[in-house]
Amino acid sequence: MSGNSKHRKYKNPFLNWIEFRLPIISYLEREYGEYPMPKNCNYFWSFGALATITLVVMILSGIFLAMNYTPHTDMAFDSVERIMRDVNFGWLLRYIHSNGAAFFFIIVYIHILRGMYYGSYKYPRELNWILGVFIYLLMMASAFMGYVLPWGQMSYWGATVITNLFSAIPVIGEGLKIWLLGDYTVGNATLNRFFALHYVLPFVILGVVGLHVAAVHVHGSNNPAGIDIKSKNDTVRFFPYMIMKDALATCVFGVLISAVIFFGPNLMAEVDNYIPADPLVTPAHIVPNWYLAPFYAILRAIPDKLGGVVLMFGSIVILFVLPWLDRSNVRSCNFRPIYKWFVMLFFVNFFILGYVGMLPAEGLYLLIARIGLVYYFGFFLIITPFIHLVETPKSLPMGISDVYLGAGEKKPILTSQKEII
Amino acid sequence: MAKKPDTKRRDFLQLSTISIGAVGTAAFIWPFIKSMSPAEDTLALGTTEVDVSEIEEGQSITVKWRGKPVFIRKRTKIEIEEAKSVNISDLKHPEQDVDRVKKEEWLVLVGVCTHLGCVPLGQKLTDTKGEYNGWYCPCHGSHYDTSGRIRKGPAPENLPVPPYSFLNETTIKIG
Numbered sequence: 001m002s003g004n005s006k007h008r009k010y011k012n013p014f015l016n017w018i019e020f021r022l023p024i025i026s027y028l029e030r031e032y033g034e035y036p037m038p039k040n041c042n043y044f045w046s047f048g049a050l051a052t053i054t055l056v057v058m059i060l061s062g063i064f065l066a067m068n069y070t071p072h073t074d075m076a077f078d079s080v081e082r083i084m085r086d087v088n089f090g091w092l093l094r095y096i097h098s099n100g101a102a103f104f105f106i107i108v109y110i111h112i113l114r115g116m117y118y119g120s121y122k123y124p125r126e127l128n129w130i131l132g133v134f135i136y137l138l139m140m141a142s143a144f145m146g147y148v149l150p151w152g153q154m155s156y157w158g159a160t161v162i163t164n165l166f167s168a169i170p171v172i173g174e175g176l177k178i179w180l181l182g183d184y185t186v187g188n189a190t191l192n193r194f195f196a197l198h199y200v201l202p203f204v205i206l207g208v209v210g211l212h213v214a215a216v217h218v219h220g221s222n223n224p225a226g227i228d229i230k231s232k233n234d235t236v237r238f239f240p241y242m243i244m245k246d247a248l249a250t251c252v253f254g255v256l257i258s259a260v261i262f263f264g265p266n267l268m269a270e271v272d273n274y275i276p277a278d279p280l281v282t283p284a285h286i287v288p289n290w291y292l293a294p295f296y297a298i299l300r301a302i303p304d305k306l307g308g309v310v311l312m313f314g315s316i317v318i319l320f321v322l323p324w325l326d327r328s329n330v331r332s333c334n335f336r337p338i339y340k341w342f343v344m345l346f347f348v349n350f351f352i353l354g355y356v357g358m359l360p361a362e363g364l365y366l367l368i369a370r371i372g373l374v375y376y377f378g379f380f381l382i383i384t385p386f387i388h389l390v391e392t393p394k395s396l397p398m399g400i401s402d403v404y405l406g407a408g409e410k411k412p413i414l415t416s417q418k419e420i421i
Numbered sequence: 422m423a424k425k426p427d428t429k430r431r432d433f434l435q436l437s438t439i440s441i442g443a444v445g446t447a448a449f450i451w452p453f454i455k456s457m458s459p460a461e462d463t464l465a466l467g468t469t470e471v472d473v474s475e476i477e478e479g480q481s482i483t484v485k486w487r488g489k490p491v492f493i494r495k496r497t498k499i500e501i502e503e504a505k506s507v508n509i510s511d512l513k514h515p516e517q518d519v520d521r522v523k524k525e526e527w528l529v530l531v532g533v534c535t536h537l538g539c540v541p542l543g544q545k546l547t548d549t550k551g552e553y554n555g556w557y558c559p560c561h562g563s564h565y566d567t568s569g570r571i572r573k574g575p576a577p578e579n580l581p582v583p584p585y586s587f588l589n590e591t592t593i594k595i596g
Contacts, residue, residue, distance in 0.1 A: 157539065157560075160537070160538040160539070161537040161538060161539070161560065163538075164536075164537040164538040165537070178458070178459060179454075179457055179458050180457070181459075182457055182458065182459055182460070182463070183459050183463050183488065184459070184463075184487050184488060184489065185487070185488040185489050185533075185538075187463075187488055189459070189460070189463065193457065279485070279488060279489070279490070279540075280483055280485065280490045280540060281540065282539040282540040282541075282542075282558075282559065282560060284559050285559065285560075286539070286560050300561060303574075303575050304575065304577075305536055305537075305575055305576070305577050306577075308575070361561060361562065362562065
């Protein structure tokens, strides 16, 4: 079938036929079969695969939900209730989708923590990090717009508060807000366009994920030691080793998310969102989803409208330049005795910010939010750029295989990442 | 010498092609961007007529205008005094009470907090009215006085006064 004996690479003639015309078989073999993974990678390296699987599940459940959803202010709430009560397995689709969103963020936060702790954002993976932050931004936008669709009280007032952020921009703010809403207030035009964008953005995310994965495959995956692959002995094949490892991680994840979907589907939901949207009554307390709450806490920590908005967007934008803020030439925090604690504190702080972001902005909570805000920016602008001046990194192993040699003193060592790079 | 004009001619062609392409692209994008602005029917300035004869002194009602709540309060003598006696240089957004009303006892406001768009409390008699006896926004803690002016909290401006007129003693037309 393949005509030329030169192209008979595989036993299966159909594969040869495809390969000759579109070399996708050899691409898959190279990138997902032979692809060398550092052999010291731990389970934190499975969260990229988990995130990809979750994205696919979200897109699938979303498509089937959309078949029964009506993006109109008069019918949206009722159509969601109909999905819950009358549509076959509608409740399951919706609980998979709503809890899937929360778990998507849990996975991505762990994935980001992994990247920060092991220095995966550093040379030569800076673009990879930037693409990742871009995915995170798109995820936040999609999650926000998805939360508006059920058209409950929290949907409506969350949308009102977030779109009003844009009105803080001097001169063009108010016009920009009206353009985004398509009305003077959050209304039918807004709901319609949010539905359209909520449907399409995940496919954009899928595209950027493709770039993100392609970019990491260029220089290979980072590893807990943060040192480069030097020989074949440092690696294992992606198949079957990593595929099996990721498969086990996926099973464990499946058990966890199923426990929530079936036994506590509303654990992370706000009760007020089961009240239909009412433009004339603001709920006493507007609560964002927990995964967006840290940024809401930053917004409210500042007593000035524009200042709060600038810091909130700034707290996301600053992530893009992290590869250039970190001046240390050691990647992994395993070898950074001081910085590792600051990175862990950064994440603890992030979740404390999220916690106070869901509580009223007054008294002690406001004070905690302000301290958290100072640490958030202090981490990026003071600790990360200057810690290497006072921190002496531990000696790095010569190669990945040396990690397994036991106590370090006999091993040949290098004092700087640069010598390896 | 013969080649130089040629280079310039190339440059010119290149530049004009790029410019025309850019203008064409912009002209093509514009309808898409503009389609997201409020549609004609939304823009058509809605008006609402309100019968206020039933409102007692000290009471407020909320009506809907252009999708937003509008507060109409018949102020008491004390409330009017409070609003007038304020030294406007102390205000975050300085406005005289007389510039915010057409008739002293009637205060008409767009009931949307100028911070992030929540509806402030203070319309019902049982609501908390904040430290200045006007309105209090529960979202982020802005306090408005009996003239709807921002006195405390993150909101940058006073509650706006919508365009309105008195058709007769007991009917207000908003819009």
